[in-house]
Amino acid sequence: MIKVITYGTYDLFHYGHQRLLERAKALGDYLIVGVTADDFDKNRGKINVQQSLMERIESVRATGLADEIIIEEYEGQKIDDIKRYDIDIFTVGSDWVGEFDYLNEYCDVVYLERTEGVSSTDIRSKDRQVTLGLVGEGLILNKFYNESQYVNGLAVGGICSGDENQLKDFDDDLILTRDFDELIDNVEAIFIVSHPSKHYKQAKKALEKGVHVLCESPIALKEEELCELFKLAKKNNLILMDSIKTAYSTAYNRLLLLAKKGKIG
Structure with a gap:
């Protein structure tokens, strides 16, 4: 009997997940599906998962394709699972090509082509898209604009700067203005x-x-101005917060852990 194992978060289960599991099942006789635990996702910096672990497990179970479902809870578990379950083939989507080649020491590694045009990230972004405006001057404005392109569910809609020449650095399809009122209206x-x-x-x-x-x-x-702003935000049911520092970022803490382990740095 050929045993196959694959892993995933399976958040907002969609057709792409279904197709990947179907192809994984076709590789052998017995398919084990590892669903990532909530804490494991957070430790990897994946902090925008919308469904609970049990919801994601039930989505996989409902396909009828998994002969066994396990929970992935820690880094390095894949090797332990391959040994524990006597796995013949490890498989995962092609967006991970090369990432798991080290597992060839324990079993065959197969990268399956992903279904084009559908992903949980895209679905999350569509459902929770926020239009953001940036206001400021100098290189920091460009820095935050560039970094915003990598944030799920966020679209920069406009930029306000007192420097008219700086506005020329940004895409024409944005609202580019020196008028702060125009920015916040959009x-x-x-x-x-x-x-x-x-x-x-x-x-x-x-x-x-x-x-x-x-x-x-x-x-x-001034302290009184800060208190006034927080009262106004609470009254209007709005978010007001200091910009998030890297030191509080889950992904940053993850990088520190990898550095301490000697894997990077």
């Missing part, structure tokens, strides 16, 4: 990276217009 949230002296007035105006605010430190220069 976005759901703003990221304030302007001079600290402007933070309070810009944040207040955005909150009054019903726009969520993420702001570089400090949000305000």
Whole structure:
């Protein structure tokens, strides 16, 4: 009997998942499917999974393709599972080509072509898309614009800068303006990276217009102004928060762990 094993998160189970499991099943006689645990996903920096572990397991079970379902809970478990279940073939989607070649020491590794045009990431982004505006000057504005392109569920809709020449650095399909009111009239949230002296007035105006605010430190220069802004955000049921520091990022902590293990750095 040929035993096959594959792993995945299977969040928002879709046709692409179904096809991948069908092809994995066709590789052998017995298919084991590993579903990643919630904590394991978070430790890997995958923090936007929408469904619980049990929901994702039930989605896999409902296909009738898995002869056995297990939970992936820690790094290095794949080797342990291959040995424990006497696996002949490990398989995963082609977007991971080369990533698991080290498993060839324990079994055959097969990369299956993914179904084009569908992914859980795209589905999450479509359902939870937020239109963000950026306001500020200098290289930091370009930096945050470039980084925003890699955030799921986020689309930069406009940029406001007092430097007219800087606006020429950005795509023409964005709202490019020197008028802050024009920006907040066309976005759901703003990221304030302007001079600290402007933070309070810009944040207040955005909150009054019903726009969520993420702001570089400090949000305000006076304690009473900060308290006023948080009261206004609470009153209008809006988010107001200091920009997220890398030190609090799950992915950053993951990188630190890998560095301590000597795998990188």
